[in-house]
Amino acid sequence: NPTDVPGLPSGIPEFLVDSGIEELYPPQAAAVEAGVTRGDSLVASVPTASGKTLIAELAMLSSVERGGKALYVVPLRALASEKKAEFERWADFDVDVGISTGNYESSEEWLASRDIVVATSEKVDSLVRNGAPWIEDLTCVVADEVHLVDDPNRGPTLEVTLAKLRRINPELQVVALSATVDNADEVADWLDAELVASEWRPVDLRTGVHYGDAITFDDDSRREVPVGRGERPTAALVDDALAEGGSSLVFVNSRRNAEAAARRQADVTERHLDDDERDDLAALAEEVAGVSDTETSDDLAAVVRKGAAFHHAGLSAEHRSLVEDAFRDRLLKAICATPTLAAGVNTPSRRVIVRDWRRYDGEFGGMKPLDVLEVHQMFGRAGRPGLDPYGEAVLLAKDHDTMDELFDRYVHADPEPVQSKLAREPAMRTHLLATVASGFARSRDGLLDFLDRTLHAAQSDTTERLESVVDSVIEYLVANDFVERSGDELAATSLGHTVSRLYLDPMSAAEIVDGLRAAEDPTALGLYHLVCRTPDMYQLYLKSGDRETYTELCYERETELLGRVPSEFEDVRFEEWLAALKTAKLLEDWASEVDEDRITERYGVGPGDVRGKVDTAEWLLGAAERLAVELELDSVVAVREAKKRVADGVREELLDLTGVRGVGRKRARRLYEAGVESRADLREAEKSVVLGALRGRERTAERVLENAGRQDPSMDGVSAAEGAAVDDG
Ligand code: ADP
Known part of the structure; x- marks a missing residue:
């Protein structure tokens, strides 16, 4: 029980008991046993919603009590504010919390005065690159959702960042929180940490598949949930849960689908409201509509009024917390969400419905089944401790074969092992430049030595593959003037330092530098096209007919485009050039006040996608501005204005x-x-x-x-x- 936990600041154990933590959950007790409050490193591999956060808090509080400073690393910005709000309850015990969300390229020195800092792994990586002095004072680092080192895009950053932090302070306590994965022991080996692995959950979980007119559960029990004529199975399941007073969380595969599904579920939830709830929801809808002057605000308010909501990465933080709080208060009865919600926001629900188990994957070139781990994370949101007798997680099948497949693939299957993705070239380009720029390595051997501290090294028998990637990346960085080589020595150039601090893929920086050098007074379209050509921007796809449209536009406005148009015979490059042009045109429309509705229709995208492109363009143009300043180019003013126009859409x-x-x-x-x-x-x-x-x-x-x-x-x-x-x- 909390009062037996050693090493905490005084008053905290009693506070925990008062706030309902009368007894530690078994994995928490095991973590304390393993020394997490004495400064020992730990990997906790336990199911979602089983109290991992408290394990981290015990570690951080005891570290602060010993005079140290703690860092909590989250995978998503959205989670950073949520965690900070959670940790702020320690302020009464003189433990100050800070959040680092500001722009990249700053060292946020005020954070030095905080006992606990919350930040994304990208942000921590950039703080290290910018030499934030307080990083050296850290005594305890928590890596939330550490299984995401497996993610091809963002995993390498987490991996390298942990390696750097441990190099800065070899005594550093690392507490890594993971979903249940098979090879958590490998992660523990890598981090020289104790392992607590458990399947324990605070609420029982039943998982199953709905097919025909019933759910079949993993224990072979069945629950009749007939689907009426013209009714969709998801609606029937939401309705069925509500008949017993239970809420539903519906996972779908895109923002647009989340919004469409929420509109349909709203018609179901509306039927179950009493008068008081209608009044409360009307007030909530007003509040939602008042958050911002956007379609999203209006669309969200319209469904909230009826007791449902959508939730995806395109929502503002204010919208998100209004939705999450109302769902926890059981005022909202159903949320249709993209998987971001599964990744750690604490919103348990009686029933979880995984409607889409496939998602479009550009690299794969089609619909790809979700990882088992991801689906299990969604399952994990089922069941509210103290409120529900059990949680139910349900997949949907259209036919008998699919039902069998879903049982094999997700219900009875173990999650995939976590595998480092560091050896991929784009990740290496970025991280090797940063490693050289911030002085962690000064030669090829130094780089290899540094990489030896990564999960990648811990997981592979030979270094051949790694060495060949390192060699080709060094060549690239030298050829583009980001790194200088003299003999065995490697050092970042001034340009290389800037690129590293700006947090750009060096390949994006090279493209931008070449483009800016090509024009003194570029137009907004020219600049948008330039940043859309970089690997840091996800371009729109060319649909049928687009090739003609954008080829025509390309020649019409050729003088505005920076750099030489690839020949039409260079198929792939030309195609990419056009895709960038389509994306740039979307940005130009946005910055010319074309209605959001018109844009979504014209380009076949959702409002969230427009937001995503706009945010990325703003960031890349901000970086372009800095590069133009660094290289003393005349285009600085044009770049700044193009950035502001796209940021504000005017x-x-x-x-x-x-x-x-x-x-x-x-x-x-x-x-x-x-x-x-x-x-x-x-x-x-x-x-x-x-x-x-x-x-x-x-x-x-x-x-x-x-x-x-x-x-x-x-x-x-x-x-x-x-x-x-x-x-x-
Ligand atoms: P995870 O991080 O594992 O997904 P959380 O840390 O968010 O899970 O915990 C889920 C919920 O359980 C939180 O609301 C938390 O307050 C509560 N909780 C955690 N530990 C205990 C405990 N020992 N007793 C009662 N409730 C707890």
Whole structure:
């Protein structure tokens, strides 16, 4: 029980007991037994929702109690704020928590004063690259979801970062939290850590497959869930859970599907609401709609009003927490989510429905089955401790063969082993440059020696493959002037240092540098196309007919494009050039105030995809700006403006207005049309005109005026000016 745990700051064990942790869960007790509060390293491989976070907290608190400093590494930005909010309850015990989410390329020195810092692995990697001095003070590092070292895109960063932190402080306590995987012992070997592996869960879990008119569970029991004519199985399952007062979490494979499914589930949940719930949901919907001036806000509010929601990486943090809290409070009855929600947000549900077990995979070139590990993580969200007698996780099958396949593939199967992906060339390009730039290695041998501390080395018998990748990456970095070689010595050039700090794939940097050198006064389209050509941008696919459309556009606007158009005979390169052009055109449309609806229709993408492209473009253009400064190129101003326009989705003349918090592209345009053309105008304008342009929303208008620095923003007694209050249509 918590009061028997050694090494914690005084008062904390009692606090835990008071907050409902009367007894440690078995894996937690095992972790304490293994010395996690005495500074010993540990790998905890236990199911989702079985109290891994508390294991980490015990480690961090005891480390702080001994005068140390702890770092909690999360895989997603969304989780960082969630974890920070969770850890803030230790403030009463003089343990301060900080979150590092700022831009890359800063060392955030104020974090030095915090006892616990929460950050993503990318952010930690960049803090190390930027030489944040407090990194040396760390005594305890927690790696949340450490099984993600297996992820081809982001895994290598986590792997290299842990290796660097352990090199900086060889005594560092590492606490790695993992989903249940087969080879957790290998991870423990790599980290020189004790292993706690357990299948224990606080609520029983039944897993099964729905086919026809029933769910068949793993213990061969059945539950009748008939599907009516014209009804979808997911709706029948949500309805069935609600009949017993249970909520449902539905996992689908894309943002667009999550939104569409939420609209359908809302019709089901709506039937189960009582009057009080309707009122509460109406208030919640208002709040959701008020978060931002976007389609997503409106769409989310519309389903929330009926008791359902969608949840995906395209939601803002505010939306996400409103949805998650209301689901935990059981006000929302169903959430349709992409797998991000499974990755650690604490939202248990009576029933989990894995509707899509395949997802489009670009590299694979088609629909690919999800990993067992990923599906088990979703399963793990089933069952609310203390509320549900058990949790139910259900897959859907259309026919008998699929049902058999799903049982074999997911219900009875063990998760895949975790395998390092570090030897891939794109990962190596980035990490070897960073390793040289931050002085962790100064020669080829030094690099190989550093890599010897990675999971990759722990998992492979020979170093041949690694050596050949290292050699070709060194050649590449030298050829592009990021690294200088003299004899055996390797050192980063000034350009190489900048690229490393900017957190760019060196290949992206090389493309950008070449492109910027080609033009003094590039257009926005030219710049968008340039950043869309880099490997850091996922390009849109060319659909049938697109080749003709964009070939034509390519020649029409050839003078704007930076660099030489590949010949049409260079099939693959030309194709990529066009895909980049299509993506760039989307960005140009966005920065020319084309409606989001028009864009999603024109390019066949979801609103979240537009957001994703815009965010990436903003980041890459910010990096391009820095490179232009570094190389003293004339294009700096053009790059900065193109960046701002894409970030805010507006033409040049609105940039001043969109700089005011709460003013998005649509509000800015309406204000501008009403004669309010700048921040300064906002401070002077007739309130009735502002209110009219903001569609009579008083609170919004007040907030906007306040953000613009107006002395007296109150709208009391003001009514919207006639004519300006145009209809929403
Ligand atoms: P994981 O990180 O393993 O997915 P969490 O740490 O989020 O799981 O724990 C899930 C829930 O269980 C949290 O709400 C947490 O407060 C609660 N919990 C953790 N340990 C205990 C315990 N020993 N007794 C009661 N509740 C606990």
